[in-house]
Amino acid sequence: AQKITQTQPGMFVQEKEAVTLDCTYDTSDPSYGLFWYKQPSSGEMIFLIYQGSYDQQNATEGRYSLNFQKARKSANLVISASQLGDSAMYFCAMRDGNSGGYQKVTFGTGTKLQVIP
Amino acid sequence: DGGITQSPKYLFRKEGQNVTLSCEQNLNHDAMYWYRQDPGQGLRLIYYSQIVNDFQKGDIAEGYSVSREKKESFPLTVTSAQKNPTAFYLCASSIDRRTFNYTFGSGTRLTVV
Numbered sequence: 001a002q003k004i005t006q007t008q009p010g011m012f013v014q015e016k017e018a019v020t021l022d023c024t025y026d027t028s029d030p031s032y033g034l035f036w037y038k039q040p041s042s043g044e045m046i047f048l049i050y051q052g053s054y055d056q057q058n059a060t061e062g063r064y065s066l067n068f069q070k071a072r073k074s075a076n077l078v079i080s081a082s083q084l085g086d087s088a089m090y091f092c093a094m095r096d097g098n099s100g101g102y103q104k105v106t107f108g109t110g111t112k113l114q115v116i117p
Numbered sequence: 118d119g120g121i122t123q124s125p126k127y128l129f130r131k132e133g134q135n136v137t138l139s140c141e142q143n144l145n146h147d148a149m150y151w152y153r154q155d156p157g158q159g160l161r162l163i164y165y166s167q168i169v170n171d172f173q174k175g176d177i178a179e180g181y182s183v184s185r186e187k188k189e190s191f192p193l194t195v196t197s198a199q200k201n202p203t204a205f206y207l208c209a210s211s212i213d214r215r216t217f218n219y220t221f222g223s224g225t226r227l228t229v230v
Contacts, residue, residue, distance in 0.1 A: 004159065009157075030209075044207075044221050045160075045207060045209070045219070045221035045223065047218050050218065091159060091160070093159075093160075106159070107161075108158040109159050110159060
């Protein structure tokens with residue numbers, strides 16, 4: 001089974017509007033973390049936001065917030081006031097498990113966001 | 118400015134050749150990682166290293182080899198045993214194995230010709 005599922009291959013959003021990118025996950029580990037990365041067309045991956053499984057509040061970083069619903073196993077990324085520079089691929093990722101002191105990180109297949117002027 | 122440098126940006130390989138992708142970081146990070154990215158798929162871990170002179174196989178290590186002789190450098194060799202090497206390769210580092218705020222390089226696009 002997929003550990004990280006991003007069901008939206010592509011999305012459009014009007015500039016200055018908010019957009020939600022979906023991510024669901026599957027793990028039996030009680031301790032895990034969820035991340036979002038942005039990949040512009042230049043190729044590098046840019047870390048956006050992190051949520052730990054025991055964190056009581058949803059993570060926020062500037063215009064990014066993570067809508068963490070533990071019971072539903074979802075970790076959606078909300079981008080407020082979209083800008084043209086937000087056009088990129090967005091990847092959800094999860095760390096869990098423990099193998100030789102290393103916690104494995106699994107990435108989703110990504111969502112391509114295009115911001116329309 | 119600190120960061121990760123991957124070179125070359127584009128690389129072409131003939132069938133049966135080994136090629137080496139360079140990854141250098143000046144962030145003083147202990148942990149380094151190699152990922153492979155294919156269209157429509159997420160990143161898949163090839164190898165990782167938590168400390169100098171030590172590295173571990175990831176999920177898709179077959180046909181690849183690495184070395185970690187210096188803290189700053191983690192080169193990846195794509196051998197002729199890798200049957201489908203055409204992909205985008207990303208190198209990353211983190212302060213240590215417990216930190217997941219990875220810093221990524223800008224990637225190398227490898228094409229078999």
